[in-house]
Amino acid sequence: MSVKPIFSLLILTAAIPGALLADWxxxxxxxxQGHSNATGIPVEWSDTKNVKWKMPVPGQGYSSPVISGDQIWMTSAEKNGKSLHAICLDLATGNLLHNIEVITTNDAGPRHRLNGYASPTPVLDEEHVYVHFGPRGTVCLNRNGKIVWKNTGFKYNVIQGGASSPILHDDLLLLTCDGIDFQFIVALEKRTGKVRWKQPRAHLEAAAKKRSxxxxxxxxxxxxxxxGKNQLVCSGADHVAAYDLDTGRELWWMPYDGFSIVGRPSYGNNLFYVVGSIRQDHFCVYAVRPGNGKLQENEIVWAYSKSVPHVPSPLLVDKEIYFVHDGGVATCLDALTGKRI
Structure with a gap:
């Protein structure tokens, strides 16, 4: 069977110069958390209206573009997921600057029909680009497209394809690896790719008794x-938990019932807003106060489970929280009470 080239299309909407140069x-x-101070952003567009430029992107990818300075970075996959790439475009023109094959594999792994092989969004610091492809591996490049290090040592089975994006904090690159076989969070030294700490997920005893x-x-x-102490908060199967960034030690956790959680947490009003579920495939937004150990009932401020999306993350804006169900229903809640506005 012949494989034809696949191209994605990146469209940059017109905006004021200051907004175009803002890092993302x-x-x-x-x-x-989806917040920006940019002004003058278009609120409507078409194939031609408010479009600065549009440019085909080699391969196929589902990662969000990230921006720093005059560069846009994203990931893509070719050869049915066996050739994984880091892509860089010029911010002003959309011209292709770099197309680097960073990982090749004989086994692209499984994926959901709505997912791809290049879905986690890259993360940038002042000098480097970090791209992640789930269990296929993680790569650090400099801004000229040269590979600095590569780590392909973590084995876990994400049967719907990689999706969790890498994040940075100080000298750490943090990865969430919640497979059907192994579940852990790992902190890598961002300069070398070596493991600083690796923390297995807990509270999965009930999940182990369900389907695989x-x-x-x-x-x-x-x-x-x-x-005064940084906490890493991440939703997982049957629970959300906070971890100490220095050691990976779990600080607090809250149970719920369900797996395949996607939404990223938010924080404001002295509360974490996390996506969990009240039963499988019936998702719920929880507003919780951070505590110690298993959260007490009075630390769970409210929960709302009507038309909560599976994939999109809620957006917290001051004292309102917005989300759009996968079927297209938009909801706004009072972020302090959980009541629908």
Whole structure:
């Protein structure tokens, strides 16, 4: 069977120069919560209206583009997922600057029909680009497209394909690896790719008694300082938990019932807003106060489970939280009470 080249299309909407130059270095932007200070952004567009440029992108990918300086980075896959690439475009023109094959594999692994082989969003620091392809591996490149290091040592089975995006904090690159067989969070030294710590997920005893896929999840974590100490908060199968960034030690956790959680947590109003579920495939937004150990009932401020999406992450804006169900229903809640507005 012949394989034809596949091209994605990246469209950059027109905006004021200051907004175009603003960095967007990770999944969901500078703070990881989808917030931006940019002004003058278009609120409608078509194939021609408010379009600065559009450019075909080699391969096929589902990662969000990330921006730093005059570069846009993303990932793509070719040869049915056996050739994985880091792609860089010029921000001003859309011209292709780099197309680097970073990983080749004889086994592309499984994926969901709505997923691809290049879905996790890259993350940028001042000098480097970090791209992640789930169990296929993680690669660090410099801004000229030269590979600095590569780590392909983590084996776990994500039967719907890689989805959780890497994040950075100080000198650490953090990965969430919630497969059906192994579940762990790992901190790599971002300069070398070596393991600083690796923390197995807990609280999966009930999931182990369900079907084999009941321990998998696909969420991207959020880092937030609490009482002067940074916490890494990540939803997983049957629970959400917070971890100490220095050691990986679990700090607190809250149970729920369900797996395949995707939405990224948010933080505001002294609360974490996390996506979990009240039963499998019936998703729920929880507002919780961080604590110690298993959260107490009074630390779970509210829960809302009507039309909560599976894949899209909620958006917290001051004292309102918005989400759009996978079927297209938009909801706005009072972020302090959980009541629908």
């Amino acid at each position: 270095p990770q999944f969901r932007g500078p703070d990881g 896929i009941a321990k998998m999840s696909y969420s991207t974590p959020l880092i937030q300082p609490i009482d």
